Amino acid sequence: MSDVQAPGSSPAPAGGADIRPRVERLLTDILGMMGFPARLDFKDASDGSLSVALHFQGEPPPGVEPGKRSQVVDSLQFLLNKMLHRPGNERRFLLVGAGVHPEPRSERLKREQAAAQATAAAAPAPQPVPPAAAPAPRPQQPKPARGPQAAAPQAKAPAPQARGASESDERSVEVAEDAALREVARKLAEKSASLGRFYALVTLKQDDRARVLKAVEGVPGVKVSCEGEGRNRRVVFTPEKPAPLPKRSMLPDDDDEDDLEG
Template sequence: MSEQPVSQQAPVAGGADLRPRVEKLLGDILGLMGFPARLDMQDAADGSLSVALHFEAGPPPGVEQGRRSQVLDSLQFLLNKMLHRPGVDRRWVVLGCGAHPEPRQRREPQQPQAAAEKAPAQQAAAPAPKAQAAPPPPPAKQQAQRGADKQAQRGAASKAQADGDERTLAVEEDAALREAVRKLAEKSASLGRFYALAAMKQDDRARVLKAVEGVVGLKVAAEGEGRNRRVVFTPEKPAPLPKRSLLPDDDEDDFDE
């Protein structure tokens, strides 16, 4: 049973029937994940619905109490996709582990007209400084600076190449990882299922890409940037999921936005 403290704020449109739906969907999803949790809901200051997840047997891997994680971000994205139908008022739901998440600070955009009026006033108040040519550095310093610039350019090019294709990295083979990844690749090709491996280091992504070489029936590539970069398994012959495996209230119209 979820705890629903009474909020002192005015009710938000669409909030009357939102909490039961959130409780039902989250309960089903967390149950399928194998990590049931007690839900503590309250109205946030920014108008969203804040939900604190108190896991009964400990949080899932990659989730820490009081901190954001890719697991909770993905679960939050999926939940809001399932809750919000096209053409209806939307109310965002935010998730936190063991506590309510802190509201994010939003920066107000500067008005173009006010900024344009402020710039001429500042230019008129402050006299224009006289341009002074900087003295050229000594020849030794010029050579050292050119060498440092070239080295920085080579390092940036090397990093860009590594981020673009991890297959070019030289890494030591991990036998256990290679065996597990090849089994996953063969399963993706035979069943026609899409899989993705996230939250991996660059070296591990390189090991995964090298391990699946030679597996027929699918394409494996690294996609995304930064912490969202992941290895995606794409079968050549995708197969639709059976209806009984779809999540409750799942609607293909939610993904046509």
């Protein structure tokens, strides 16, 4: 998209592949389809990787805050590294940050270890604990009476509610309508039905998930539901007639995810 701009970048360091053109093209397409155009700022990281800061032109995606990590930015970084690192090609990893250049993982670990050591050194030495006195003997409880005069057993306390039960069905939540969210949700549902593609909305609060479910009621050719628990709960768009992805859009088979963490 023409809304995504990349300033003039310096050549890649020796021994690293210059992936800036591909990164610019891929991020242009992805952010353009998401509806959140941004200006790209490239920088060579200290560990040899390529860092790119996303300066969004307008409001950032939901759940994204400048200078902080989020599921949306981490997912973009993972997806781009998968698309860039084809088998047999020279690898140069990509770091993605919102508004700032992310700190390389090696430097972040060193900083956290140094902070932990400084905290441990500043902590006062633990005071010796005096030996505890022997507990007093417990008085013997009278035996319960037998027969018809025996006391009735106490009622069992109700079992605690299972985690996530309150969010098991967003359709029962009463919320006020959000016109902007309703329009976006219906367009996404219609797109899922017409293209046969699966989509998911993440980092939404329970009220917003309920608004999305109510907004897409009546859209033919797609089923919309909520899946997952806690912070991983998401709204999933499932088309009735899924369409296979073209081969050129499929990701490679290698799954070395640990190397892709920034």
